[in-house]
Amino acid sequence: MHLLRFTKRRQSLLADAGYLSKGMEVLGTAAQSTIRRRARNLATPVRQ
Known part of the structure; x- marks a missing residue:
């Protein structure tokens, strides 16, 4: 009984x-895609 409960807990x-x-x-x-997008935005000059 106790062993069965232990195996169930281990599975969970x-x-x-x-x-x-x-x-x-x-x-x-x-996070990687966000960082990549930010890097691309920083690399391309923003037109005012």
């Missing part, structure tokens, strides 16, 4: 870790 922990890593991946790609 692994799932949480998967979600976390996926979220970090998405955040990283979003």
Whole structure:
């Protein structure tokens, strides 16, 4: 009984870790695209 509960908890922990890593991946790609866009905007002279 206790062992079963432990394995279930471990599975949920692994799932949480998967979600976390996926979220970090998405955040990283979003940040990269934002940084790239900012760099491009800085590189091109803005017309007043």
